[in-house]
Amino acid sequence: MxxxxxxxxxxxxxxxxxxxxxxxxxxxxxxxxxxxxxxxxxxxxxxxxxxxxxxxxxxxxxxxxxxxxxxxxxxxxxxxxxxxxxxxxxxxxxxxxxxxxxxxxxxxxxxxxxxxxxxxxxxxxxxxxxxxxxxxxxxxxxxxxxxxxxxxxxxxxxxxxxxxxxxxxxxxxxVNRLDHGNLPDPIIDIFQEMQQQINELKRQLEQERVKNGGAREHDAQNV
Known part of the structure; x- marks a missing residue:
């Protein structure tokens, strides 16, 4: 003891x-x-x-x-x-x-x-x-x-x-790549994934806006 x-x-x-x-x-x-x-x-x-x-x-x-x-x-x-x-x-x-x-x-x-x-x-x-x-x-x-x-x-x-x-x-x-001084955070990972989805939606909306703008210009020229 x-x-x-x-x-x-x-x-x-x-x-x-x-x-x-x-x-x-x-x-x-x-x-x-x-x-x-x-x-x-x-x-x-x-x-x-x-x-x-x-x-x-x-x-x-x-x-x-x-x-x-x-x-x-x-x-x-x-x-x-x-x-x-x-x-x-x-x-x-x-x-x-x-x-x-x-x-x-x-x-x-x-x-x-x-x-x-x-x-x-x-x-x-x-x-x-x-x-x-x-x-x-x-x-x-x-x-x-x-x-x-x-x-x-x-x-x-x-x-x-x-x-x-x-x-x-x-x-x-x-095991995972880490930024210097930072620790991995699953909440941050979720936010980053959401930001990627938002950026993709913005890109699609911009494509639609350009496409619709071109269509309107074409119709105006025909008139």
Missing amino acids: WQTIKSDISAVFDNDPAARSWFEVVFTYSGLHAIWAHRIGHWFYKRRMFTIARIVSQWSRFMTGIEIHPGATIGKRLFIDHGMGVVIGETCEIGDDVILYQGVTLGGTGKEKGKRHPTIGNNVVVGSGAKILGSFLVGENSRIGSNAVVIQEVPSNSTVVTMPAKLVKRDGVR
Whole structure:
């Protein structure tokens, strides 16, 4: 247990440049407190003491603003940065060296039974406000952009962004062409398609106007 506690603290120093001392980390980092409380609640949950496990979970939620169901499985060196609003579902599985930022939801999509929450591979980073919903795998070494909504499997070594989430990088190679400094946006794609249709309608109207104007000039000459 001491080794687990030590690795949890080390994860904070590895990922947060603002961390100054062990004393500060141990007593002021809510993400760390939530993880430790979860490890206690999970111990009770595995022994089918569900009510006690949920009491521990709800106390942790009240104290930290982070809700981790005691049934969730968490690997080594999870780092929750700031953490307010993070929700982790009952059947969620999180690998080692994962980073979650504030407002992340690892949830389900309905009232289905059994495995209904995502599995997060090793060394995954989930940006603030991202929602990963459903029972599927987010492959190791992947990056989920802030506010992305992910509803399908993410391959390993990938980057996904926007809502709904779109794959933009895999194995370090861009899947879609991106303008420098911009991220793909499906809403913009729709607007661009509409603009193309409007331009086509304008072109057809102009052709009709020219055609009708020529016909009127021809009739005037005949008169």
